[in-house]
Amino acid sequence: MNAIESLKYFIPELVLLGGAFVALTLDFFLKQKKLVGEFALLVIVVALCLAKAPEKPLPLFFGFFHLDALAHFFRYLALAAVGITILISLGYTPLKKRYEGEFYSLFLFMAFALILVAAANNLLMIFLAIEFISLLSYLLVGFLKNDPKSKEAAIKYLLFGSVCSGVMLYGMSLLYGAAGSIELSVIGDTLFFAPFKPLAITAALFFFVGLGFKISMAPFHMWAPDVYEGAPTPVTAFLTVAPKALGFAVLTRVLDSVFWNSQSVWSPVLVILSILTMTIGNITAVSQSNIKRFLAYSSIAQAGYILMGLAVFSILGRGAVLIYLLVYLLTNLGAFTVVLFVGGQTQSDSLDAYAGLSERSPTAAAMLTIFLLSLAGLPPLAGFIGKYYVFAAAIEGKFITLTIFAAINSVIAAYYYFRIIRLMYLTPATGPAFPAPSRSLTVALWALFLGVLALGIFPGFFITRILG
Amino acid sequence: MTSHILSWIIFTPLIGAFAVLFVPKNATACIKWIALITTGIVTALTGYALTLFQPAQAGFQMIERGVWIPQFNVQYLLGTDGISFPMVVLTAIISLLACLASFGIKERQKEYYALYLLLETGMMGTFLALDLFLFYVLWEVVLVPMYFLIGIWGGPRREYAAIKFFLYTLAGSLFMLLGILGVYFAATPHTFDMTQLAGMPRGLFFQQIVFMAFFLGFAIKVPIFPFHTWLPDAHVEAPTPISVILAGVLLKMGTYGFFRFSYPLFPEATHWFQPAMAVLAIVGIIYGGFVALAQTDFKKMVAYSSVSHMGFVLLGLAALNADGFRGAMLQMFTHGTITGGLFLLVGVLYDRAHTRDLNGFGGLGVKMPAYAGFLTFFALASLGLPSLSGFVSEFLALLGSYQYSKPVTALSTIGIILAAAYLLYMVQRVLLGKLNPKWAQLPDINLREVLTLVPLMVLILGIGVYPRIILDYMIPTLDALLKTIKVS
Numbered sequence: 024m025n026a027i028e029s030l031k032y033f034i035p036e037l038v039l040l041g042g043a044f045v046a047l048t049l050d051f052f053l054k055q056k057k058l059v060g061e062f063a064l065l066v067i068v069v070a071l072c073l074a075k076a077p078e079k080p081l082p083l084f085f086g087f088f089h090l091d092a093l094a095h096f097f098r099y100l101a102l103a104a105v106g107i108t109i110l111i112s113l114g115y116t117p118l119k120k121r122y123e124g125e126f127y128s129l130f131l132f133m134a135f136a137l138i139l140v141a142a143a144n145n146l147l148m149i150f151l152a153i154e155f156i157s158l159l160s161y162l163l164v165g166f167l168k169n170d171p172k173s174k175e176a177a178i179k180y181l182l183f184g185s186v187c188s189g190v191m192l193y194g195m196s197l198l199y200g201a202a203g204s205i206e207l208s209v210i211g212d213t214l215f216f217a218p219f220k221p222l223a224i225t226a227a228l229f230f231f232v233g234l235g236f237k238i239s240m241a242p243f244h245m246w247a248p249d250v251y252e253g254a255p256t257p258v259t260a261f262l263t264v265a266p267k268a269l270g271f272a273v274l275t276r277v278l279d280s281v282f283w284n285s286q287s288v289w290s291p292v293l294v295i296l297s298i299l300t301m302t303i304g305n306i307t308a309v310s311q312s313n314i315k316r317f318l319a320y321s322s323i324a325q326a327g328y329i330l331m332g333l334a335v336f337s338i339l340g341r342g343a344v345l346i347y348l349l350v351y352l353l354t355n356l357g358a359f360t361v362v363l364f365v366g367g368q369t370q371s372d373s374l375d376a377y378a379g380l381s382e383r384s385p386t387a388a389a390m391l392t393i394f395l396l397s398l399a400g401l402p403p404l405a406g407f408i409g410k411y412y413v414f415a416a417a418i419e420g421k422f423i424t425l426t427i428f429a430a431i432n433s434v435i436a437a438y439y440y441f442r443i444i445r446l447m448y449l450t451p452a453t454g455p456a457f458p459a460p461s462r463s464l465t466v467a468l469w470a471l472f473l474g475v476l477a478l479g480i481f482p483g484f485f486i487t488r489i490l491g
Numbered sequence: 492m493t494s495h496i497l498s499w500i501i502f503t504p505l506i507g508a509f510a511v512l513f514v515p516k517n518a519t520a521c522i523k524w525i526a527l528i529t530t531g532i533v534t535a536l537t538g539y540a541l542t543l544f545q546p547a548q549a550g551f552q553m554i555e556r557g558v559w560i561p562q563f564n565v566q567y568l569l570g571t572d573g574i575s576f577p578m579v580v581l582t583a584i585i586s587l588l589a590c591l592a593s594f595g596i597k598e599r600q601k602e603y604y605a606l607y608l609l610l611e612t613g614m615m616g617t618f619l620a621l622d623l624f625l626f627y628v629l630w631e632v633v634l635v636p637m638y639f640l641i642g643i644w645g646g647p648r649r650e651y652a653a654i655k656f657f658l659y660t661l662a663g664s665l666f667m668l669l670g671i672l673g674v675y676f677a678a679t680p681h682t683f684d685m686t687q688l689a690g691m692p693r694g695l696f697f698q699q700i701v702f703m704a705f706f707l708g709f710a711i712k713v714p715i716f717p718f719h720t721w722l723p724d725a726h727v728e729a730p731t732p733i734s735v736i737l738a739g740v741l742l743k744m745g746t747y748g749f750f751r752f753s754y755p756l757f758p759e760a761t762h763w764f765q766p767a768m769a770v771l772a773i774v775g776i777i778y779g780g781f782v783a784l785a786q787t788d789f790k791k792m793v794a795y796s797s798v799s800h801m802g803f804v805l806l807g808l809a810a811l812n813a814d815g816f817r818g819a820m821l822q823m824f825t826h827g828t829i830t831g832g833l834f835l836l837v838g839v840l841y842d843r844a845h846t847r848d849l850n851g852f853g854g855l856g857v858k859m860p861a862y863a864g865f866l867t868f869f870a871l872a873s874l875g876l877p878s879l880s881g882f883v884s885e886f887l888a889l890l891g892s893y894q895y896s897k898p899v900t901a902l903s904t905i906g907i908i909l910a911a912a913y914l915l916y917m918v919q920r921v922l923l924g925k926l927n928p929k930w931a932q933l934p935d936i937n938l939r940e941v942l943t944l945v946p947l948m949v950l951i952l953g954i955g956v957y958p959r960i961i962l963d964y965m966i967p968t969l970d971a972l973l974k975t976i977k978v979s
Contacts, residue, residue: 430666
C-alpha cells in the first residue's frame with residue numbers, strides 16, 4: 024500500500040504526532056503547565072477512540088508499517104501505559120521545577136514510537152523505532168537533571184543501551200547479508216534452507232542481546248535497578264511496563280517470522296534465560312530496602328515468567344505472553360501509583376516509609392496489597408490469570424523443569440511481596456495519617472484496581488478481546 | 492433460591508464481608524452482629540440444604556453449572572455429595588461458634604470480621620467446587636485472610652507463624668496447580684470438570700507423577716509428617732477462634748482433597764502409594780502423640796495432638812476399604828468438633844490467666860468447676876472414650892486398617908495409648924493437684940463461652956451414641972468411591 028492510501032489507517036498515530044508538536048507549542052504560551060498534561064491526556068484518549076482493529080493485516084507505507092492484530096493489541100497497550108503515566112504524573116511535584124510541559128510532549132512522542140515498534144515489520148524499521156524509544160527513555164530518565172541519581176541513571180542507561188543496540192545491529196547486518204533484504208518474511212524464507220541454520224542461530228542470539236536489554240532479561244538486566252531507582256517515579260513506572268511490553272512484541276514477531284525454523288535451538292536457550300531471569304530477579308529482590316529497586320527486581324522476575332511463554336512458543340504460549348503483558352501492565356502501574364503517592368507524602372522511597380500504611384492511608388494500603396497479591400499470582404486477581412496462562416502453556420509443551428523452577432520462584436516471590444504487606448499491616452505506624460490522594464491519582468488507582476479485579480474474575484471476556 | 496442454594500452458602504459470607512466494610516470502624520457492636528448474623532444465616536442455609544440432601548443417593552447433588560472461562564473450558568461447577576456435605580455442615584457450625592468466640596477480640600475489629608467472613612467463603616467454596624480450576628481458586632482464597640488473621644491478631648511470634656503457614660501452603664498448592672494442569676491437558680477433551688474426569692483412564696506413570704503433585708498440596712495442608720512443621724507455629728500463634736478454624740476446618744481440606752480428587756482421579760496410583768500412605772499415617776500418629784506428650788504449652792500440646800489424630804484419617808484413607816473410609820470421613824468430622832472444643836477451652840483459660848504453661852496451673856478444678864467439667868469432657872472425647880464420637884471414628888479407622896495390614900494397626904493403636912497419656916496428664920496438671928495461689932481469683936467460664944461449647948458437645952455425644960445419624964449421609968458416596976477406585 025502506498026503512502027497516500029496508508030494515511031487513512033494511520034490516523035491515531037498522526038493524532039499522536041500532531042498532539043506532541045502542539046503540546047510543545049502550548050508549553051510556550053501556557054503558564055499553568057498542568058494544562059499541557061491534560062491536553063496530552065486528551066490526545067491519548069482521542070487516539071484510543073480512533074484506533075480501529077484492522078480486518079486483515081495491512082502492510083502500510085509499502086510494508087514498513089505492518090498493522091495486524093498483534094500491532095493493534097500493542098497499540099492499545101502502549102496508549103494505556105502512556106495515558107496512565109501522564110495521569111499519575113500530573114501531581115508529581117519534582118516535575119514542577121523542570122520543564123513540565125516538555126515532559127508530557129515527550130510522552131506523546133513515546134506513544135508514537137511504541138506503536139511504531141509494534142508494527143515494524145522490517146529490520147530497518149525495527150531498529151529505528153527501538154532507537155527512537157531508547158532516546159526518549161534516556162531523556163526521560165535524566166529529566167530531573169539536578170538530581171545526581173537521575174543523571175547517573177540516564178548515563179548508565181545510555182551506555183548499556185548503546186552497546187546492546189550495537190550488538191543487535193550486527194545481528195541484523197548478518198541477516199541482511201544472508202538474505203539481501205530487510206523484509207522479515209523474505210529473511211525467514213531464506214533462513215529456511217539448511218546451510219543458513221548456524222547463521223540464523225547466531226543472529227537470533229544477537230537479537231536476544233538487543234531485545235533482552237529492553238525486557239531486562241538476565242544477564243542483560245544490570246542496568247534496570249539503578250535506572251529504575253534513579254528515574255523520576257512516573258518514568259520508572261512507565262519503563263517497567265511499556266518498553267518491556269514492546270520488547271516482547273518485537274521478539275514475538277521476529278521469532279515468529281524469521282527464526283521459526285530454528286525453534287529447536289533457541290527454545291532451550293530461552294528456557295535457560297527464563298529460569299535465570301526469574302531466579303536472579305526474585306532472589307535479589309528479597310534483600311532490597313528501597314521500594315523502587317524492590318519493584319525493579321520484581322519486574323525482572325516477572326519478565327522471566329513472560330519469557331516462559333516465548334520459550335514454549337506454542338499458540339497457547341504466544342497468547343500467554345499477550346495476556347501476561349496486559350496483566351502485568353495493570354498491576355505494576357497500580358503498584359507504582361501507590362509508590363508515587365507514598366513517595367509524595369513521605370519524600371522517601373525507603374521500605375520503612377510503608378510501616379503501618381494500613382493506618383496512615385487504609386485505601387492506599389489495601390490497593391497496594393491487591394496489586395502485590397496480583398504480582399504474586401494469587402487468585403482471583405489478574406496476576407493469577409497471567410501466571411496460569413504461562414504455566415498452562417509450559418505444561419502443555421511438556422516443559423516440566425521450567426514449570427518446577429517457576430513454581431519454586433513463585434514461592435520466593437510471595438515471600439518478598441509479603442514483606443511489604445507485613446510492613447503495611449503488621450507494623451505500627453510511624454507518623455500521622457496521610458491526606459487523601461489527589462484526584463488524578465485516585466482515578467488512576469481505582470481504574471487499575473478495578474482492571475486487576477475484572478481481569479481476575481472475568482478473564483474470559485478479556486481473552487476473547489485479545490486473542491479472538 | 493433452592494436451585495442456587497450452594498452459591499448462597501458460599502457467597503453469603505462474602506456479602507457479609509462487604510457489609511462489614513461499609514460500617515464505620517467505631518461501630519464495633521454493629522460489626523460483630525453483622526458477622527454473627529451472617530455466619531448464622533450460612534448455618535441456617537446449610538440446615539436448609541440438609542433437608543434437600545438425599546442421603547441414599549451416591550452421586551453429586553444440587554449441581555450448579557455455568558460457563559466461566561470458555562477458552563479453557565472452565566466452569567462454575569458446584570455440587571455436593573456424602574463426602575463434601577458433612578464438611579460443609581462442619582464448616583458452618585465451626586464458623587458460627589468461632590465467630591461467637593471472636594467477640595473477645597478487641598483490636599481492629601472491622602478488618603478482623605471482614606477477613607473472617609472472606610475466609611468462610613473460601614472454605615465453603617473449597618468443599619463445594621467440582622471444577623478443578625474453581626477449586627484451586629477457592630483453595631487459594633483461604634490463604635490470604637488466614638495470613639492476616641494469624642499475622643495481625645496472633646501471639647508474640649505471629650509474623651513468623653503467619654508467613655510460614657502461607658509459604659508452606661502456597662508451595663504445596665503451586666505444585667498442585669501443575670498437577671491440575673497435567674490432568675487438564677491429559678484429558679480429551681481438555682476439561683477441569685470432576686464429573687467427567689473421574690472416569691477417564693490414565694497411564695500409571697502419569698498417575699504417579701500427578702498423584703505426587705497433588706499429594707504435596709494436600710499433605711502440607713493436613714499436615715502429614717514431614718510437612719507438619721508449620722502447624723505448631725500457626726496453631727500456637729493464632730488467636731483462639733482462628734486456631735479453632737485451622738484445626739476444625741482447614742486441616743480437613745487436605746484429607747478432603749484425597750477423597751475428592753486424588754483417589755478418584757488416580758486409582759492405580761492410589762493403590763501403588765497405599766503402603767507409603769500407611770507408613771506416613773503411623774509416623775504421624777506416633778510422632779504426633781509423643782511430641783504432644785512432651786509439651787508444656789497447652790496449645791502446642793493440642794496442636795500436636797492434631798497431627799496424631801489426623802494420622803487416623805490418613806490411616807483410614809490408606810486402608811482402601813469400606814470401614815477405613817468411613818472411619819477416616821467420620822474422624823474428619825469428629826476431630827473438627829473435638830479439637831475445636833479443646834482450642835476454645837485453651838482460649839478460655841488463656842484469656843483469664845494469660846499463660847498456657849501447663850506446669851504453672853494446678854488445682855483449677857476447685858476454682859472453676861464448670862470449666863473443669865467441660866475440659867474433662869473434651870479430653871475424654873479426644874482420647875477416644877466409648878460413647879463419645881472420637882471412639883467411633885478411630886475404631887472404624889483401625890477396623891479398616893486391620894483388614895489391610897495387622898502390623899500397621901498394631902502400631903497405630905500406640906497412638907490411642909499416647910492420646911490417653913498426654914490428655915490425662917494435661918487434665919492432671921491443669922485441674923487436679925494443689926491450687927496454685929496465683930490463680931485463686933480466676934472467674935469460671937462465662938455464658939458466651941459455654942454457648943460456643945455446648946453445640947459441639949451435643950454433636951460429640953450424639954455421634955458417639957448413635958453414629959448412623961451422620962454415617963448414613965456418608966456411606967453411599969464412600970461405597971461408590973470404593974467401587975471407582977477398585978483395580979482389577
